[in-house]
Amino acid sequence: MTATTTTLPAARPGTWARFGRNQLAVAGGLILAAVALLAIAAPLLPLPDPNATDLPNRLAPVFSAGHLLGADHLGRDMLSRIVWGTRVSLAVGLIAAVTAAVIGSTIGIVAGFCGRWVDGVLMRAIDMLMAFPYLLLALAIVAALGPGLLNALFAISIVNIPFFARAVRGVTVGLKRRDYVAAARLSGQGNLTILTGEILPNLLPVIVITFSTTLGWMILETAGLSFLGLGAQPPQADLGSMLGEGRSLLLVAPHIALIPGLVILLVVIGINLVGDGIRDLVDPRLASGGLVRPGPATAVACDAIRQQAGNPAAPDAILSVRNLRTHFLLNEERYKAVDDVSFDLRPGECLGIVGESGSGKSVTALSLLGLVPTPPGVIVGGSIRYRGQELLGLPLPKLQELRGNRIAFIFQDPLGTLNPLMTVGEQIVETITRHQGVTHAEALTHAIGLMDRVRIPNARDRASAYPHELSGGQRQRIGIAMALANDPDIIIADEPTTALDVTIQAEVLKLLQDLRRERDTALLFITHDFGVVSELCDRVMVMYAGRIVETGTTAEVLRDPRHPYTRRLMACVPVLGQPERALDAIPGLPPAVNHLPPGCHFADRCDRVIDRCRIGSIPLEDLGPGRSSRCIRAFEP
């Protein structure tokens, strides 16, 4: 919510990034195509013989007459030598890569397909090859076979075999377990047919990716071996050996060494650009924009703040939310995760937000302190006032002052939400020292006190435990202790008991209840479970498809639900002593919030639906103070 994030972010950064990358890949492809064309056409080009010496013109500089790129120490034309040298380098690199790909993939397929001891033996051998520093193994092979271009090619191939073998084996093992391979086997196809028919086509992407990654290395390394004098031997010349020969003339005629190196750089950049492009196309995570980093606070659209007029905050409320709208912009689609949600929270009060997953209840809670990841989330409208202060558009440092301090969160799934590499004590201490000017030692004492308070036995010892060393219930208590650390005015608890078993669930609920009474903290409690609501909450707000469908005091709603959805949610709760009561899961799924039909969003799953339900927009009907329902049949019995 900083000033910099108030502009709408690009709707589809993933796609944009891919487009940008593809442009780069096209550029790389053009470079490669140009170089390859020159190399292939070398015999046809009007170039002087690359080996024709011309001593009067020796060491001619770049752009001299007759020698566009100058001449070397024997007066040989550099341009011609570069073109012919590139031809050799490209050919050697390609042959080495194809050899490594064929041998490596074969090893990988055999190991993955045969499994058992064949796999064991082959992969251990590959591991051994990988235990060598890359180039050193190649050097050892060249040392044994003797210097020469063919031997260098062979050496570079061998050291690249493991990359193919490992990648291909991994995918083969995965494919072997797939249903269609099992089906082919059952239908009586032989191993060879299965290999060529079912497995090989699916291996192509991984082989292509490995090829595109290693080809650049192979060209670099063969050039390197030639540079060291271990590859191409005169009069044969590749780019590397030209570079090596030019080295001794570096001070007199630097162009002789620098130009071949520049061509190598150009070729390898081209290969890497194309390779990155291929990888991006194949990697589905990039395609969905999945690897986009969420910003430190949810973006707020510029026009959001202007819309806060009207609907004044309730005077006694500590938190007033008005017409909050949080949308997700993904792949040119707009998902209205939270749409026009308003509510008030008073000091010491517990408000339950109830709904299925996908109903928008968590996004509502996360929006309050800008914790919805951007991209893709954007707050496009509304107002959130804490003690009269507008939180939407608040600069990030101010927002961070409130987070964990005046308004604290308790998250679901305590394993994923605690830092796995920090002791739990340290994680509580961090919350304290961030907001209170105390020393680390004081904060630790306080943290241990909090852990005692949430009834973690042996708090002093447990403080130095890592999250994975605690039980689920204990981890959740740590989450609660962290939320309590700065004595907040509001605690937002997002399904804090869902991951726990029933007895621990009850304990955690009791703990929250006690703490709330003790400190007069307001509690915003998010759950899908009406059983939990009835134990804890003063008031309830039921959400469906991003909208509020019913509000009221817990007692009223439980006694007389006015929305069919609420009724169905309540039917999902088991009642003690009535084991025969059918646990009524609601048939169907909540609608996707990108293409909502007109009328009531629950209509498709409602058993009381009538034609009128599907027309226009259904307003949230006021049914008395704090009581409302978004159902046209709310008054009907």
Add this chain to the structure above:
Amino acid sequence: MLSYALRRLAMIVPVLLGISVIVFLIMAMIPGDPALAILGSFATPENTAQLRQDLGLDRSLIEQYAVWLGNLLQGDFGRSYSLNRPVLDEVTERLGPTLLLAGASLILCTILGLAAGVVSAVRQYGWQDKALTLAVLVGLSTPSFWLGLILVLIFSVGLRWFPVSGMYAIYGGGGLTDLLHHLALPAFTLAVVATGVIARLTRSTMLEVLRQDFVRTARAKGVTERTVILRHALRNALVNIVPIIGIQTGFVLGGAVYIETVFQWPGIGRMLVTAISTRDILLVQGGVLVVAACYVLINLAADLIQHMLDPRIGT
């Protein structure tokens, strides 16, 4: 931790054995008579016959390996004919400079790579990210031996900031300052490719870690973005990055061959190149074995560091 270290230490024994088998097999690939190849132009019928017997070439391959390995274990790596001194003496003498060069490069590429990767991830799709991504791409594609020549041309010949080559000044040299002065250019050149690899990996790992739930928890606590990035995200990312840094040592140790040649650094890499051109096979074999063993140990160290960073890995 100790028991893990011991177990991990025990696991490198088969790896070292495997390395010795591969080196032995490569040496057995030498076409023609190995005795002739080893003696090269020094071969006479008498010493060839003597060497064949010494090498046990009349025995089976497995027997030959056992004898060869036994000698290695006793510190007998044979004698370099071109230098006329024990291979082990020469190799240990040159190991120091190589490890120094590789170590300095490793420190450089770790610092630069992590910094570039973190900045790239934090400023994803910003101009810093684009500039760094481009720089990383060029770095990954640059032939290091060529880059070395360019840096010499610019910084040593042109600007005279750094010496052209060697490890110490010939006259009045010595001392740490002189060493660092000589080390700067080769260490940087050697670090460029590894920096690119680490930067790329750091960027993608950071992007993955930053999406995890505990990062949201840290933000919900109100800690500053700086703390979120460095204390929470980077530390978790390091668990995945450290093993790759270990593997990069392999590329750095290999790349040292070029850099030592370009900068006339008195290490094993340059020794190997000379030994290959003079067909001093025993010297090559000794150098490769020792450097490969160092690489195995460095990867062991990387594993132990990863273990220390991550309390979840079994104790």
